[in-house]
Amino acid sequence: MAQGTKTISSPVRIGICAPSTPFTREGADRVVALAAKNHPQAELIFNDQCFYEQGHFAGNDEQRLETFVTLANDPDIDAIWFARGGYGAARIAEAAIARLDSNAKRKTYLGYSDAGNLLGALYRGGIGDVAHGPMPSDIGRAGGEKAVQRALDWMVHNRADALEPGLISGQRYAAFNLMTLAMMTGTKLMPDLRDHILIVEEISEYLYAFDRAMFHLCSNLSGNGLTGIRLGRVSDIPENDRPFGEEPEAIAKRWSQLNGIAYLGRSEIGHDAQNRIVPFGIFKN
């Protein structure tokens, strides 16, 4: 089932699965080669499930669920890296969390976009160290090698320059794709964000849909003790038949303030190669 590179000393064993949509073997080979060159301590274990294809998904729900649970409960694996977003993690996250054991609690989990469903559910369950940041699939972006190296810098060396630059010591954080989080509100995947700074980013949504998702999210978080919202990048906005008439930051400010939530400015996360890492929970530098 597993393939990867072996390193000579004190390896950090990183299990890679795809809870949403499939990755490619070519992409995985590039990520493995990059890690071998610059992070020889990393042992990347791409589970074959990353390459399964069933309709929209990287294998059926059972295959994606089993693979994630097996890797998360493996005592010999240090970190779980989600291969790619898309859509699909919401279909397995609740069942997955229910099957995790004490080995899963000692791990780091890294991903973003649709993987936010698992990040949120893990964080809600107090399981492991959860972080929002680059995935193997970022290797396909222009400049994507930097994103992949940033993720490895953080998973292997805990390097501070991989982190979102505005994180404040002692403050609690969580970060999500906006639409992913909007669809988690009220479900068993949604973590308690009291006393957190929430960072959201968005991609490929019309501004009316961004506005609607901010309405939904801020309305749901109103009165829940959020410290504030920061806005990551809002990219690849499709052209509509007419301009929306308001920019993303103005939209985020308006819905935050209407719901008594502090708007705290921009943040260096997004669906791009510059996506910086945001560890969930209290930040300790």
Added chain:
Amino acid sequence: MAQGTKTISSPVRIGICAPSTPFTREGADRVVALAAKNHPQAELIFNDQCFYEQGHFAGNDEQRLETFVTLANDPDIDAIWFARGGYGAARIAEAAIARLDSNAKRKTYLGYSDAGNLLGALYRGGIGDVAHGPMPSDIGRAGGEKAVQRALDWMVHNRADALEPGLISGQRYAAFNLMTLAMMTGTKLMPDLRDHILIVEEISEYLYAFDRAMFHLCSNLSGNGLTGIRLGRVSDIPENDRPFGEEPEAIAKRWSQLNGIAYLGRSEIGHDAQNRIVPFGIFKN
């Protein structure tokens, strides 16, 4: 401000506003002409705000809010007909409801799509007779005259053949666009749907987004005493880079059943000329 046709006896005065996106004067003229021909008892009062344009919206939030509230509180108007969907009603609905008076409670309200934000908020507030059904903008569809006539048949004559054919006497109903309702959950617009059959329809969403919205909606309604869900038409599904692998009805069944909600079959509503009317609340035939 107002324009329309005058009828000779016992008029049903229908105030028309656009809480979301603009309608056209040409479309309004066609609707007025159609009503004059077949429903001379109807007096259609297209407020000029229907034709305002500000960015995405039919005028700014204040203009859309003021127009709706003024028409709803007008004692000489019998029904409010929402001109068109799009997006925008969520930005004014909560403020609007707070300003409605006893005149607003004696009215009928008809629309669908994004107007669902107002339908839901009105129904939550116990204000008026709320129904999901065709809007003036449907005149632009192939066969759209039939949709407009169906709406008038119901508003003017309460004709039974305008109604969704599967409604059961004594049963409670509500109907919405899926994405609109998904974004209302947990907000002050969301009505209590205990003991209701909920009918949802969808348009122009990828099947993965339909799946995600059903996950969100069914998770939020789980344990809330819903009688069941019926599925209207799911139309204009964009082509993705690969097939999703599951049809809309299978998706609706799966998320309903996973959340302990009865799936009760298909329904004759949708973003099309065949869209039948669903009055909210207990159905009396």
